[in-house]
Amino acid sequence: MRIHLAGVLVDDQEKALRFYTETLGFQLKHNIPLGRHAWITVVSEEAPEGTELVLEPDEHPAARPFKEALVKDGIPYTSFAVDDVEAEHERLTAKGVRFVQPPTDLGPVITAVFDDTCGNLIQIQEEKPQP
Amino acid sequence: MDVYRAIADPTRRAILDELVDRSGQSLFELCSRLIMKHGINSSRQAITQHLDVLEAAGLIRTRREGRWKLHWFEGGPLKAIGERWPISTDERELEK
Secondary structure, three states: OOOOEEEEEEOOHHHHHHHHHHHOOOEEEEEEEEOOEEEEEEEOOOOOOOOEEEEEEOOOOOHHHHHHHHHHOOOOOEEEEOOOHHHHHHHHHHOOOOEEEEEEEOOOEEEEEEEOOOOOEEEEEEEOOOO | OOHHHHOOOHHHHHHHHHHHHOOOEOHHHHHHHHHHHHOOOOOHHHHHHHHHHHHHOOOEEEEEEOOEEEEEEOOHHHHHHHHHOOOOHHHHHHHO
16 A cells, blocks of 8 residues: 555645645646546655645535634644755745744754645654754 | 743743744644653643633733734733842842
8 A cells, every 4th residue: 555645625726736836846747627626736856756745625615614723723734844944944935935933943853834825834844864 | 810820830831931932833833842842742722721821821922913823922920020029139229
């Protein structure tokens, strides 16, 4: 068994595709129209054959209250690995991304949390080398 | 809520320590810091209750910032302690 897909629930798939590709830098993998929505996945250019992130519509009536409750408490919907949180924070801030939590040293990891503009907070995480 | 009871609890003191380190934190950031830096793995609900106590004592304030809620340290109420029990009476003499 392998983990092939992970997903985020987004309020607008087209806007999400722009944010996740143009701003974050992921690559489009699939964009298959399915009625009013589309099957859209992106991958990291560092791992184009790796886990795909599905940009799923948050249409279910329970989805938005759930997302809003997470955002209110600053809880990220998911987390991405980066080599350098500080550098990513600088790069994304320059692109207008809003961070709810700037880079924070938590001991074994450094994390930061930003707004994906589609109704989610996303954490980026850098693992520090173990002494 | 009196300030003495509010700071009597070690978890609440750790919360204040972290808010002094960086003011304007979400509940998630606070909980992450408490578990990673202090080994305090209380539930989010328990931390929320501690935050309510601190807010009632005037030691923190909260504000909705866009769609998220952030917490700030407020040192004001602690001033009363120093005024009630000055560090030394000699010091008061020196100030004259």
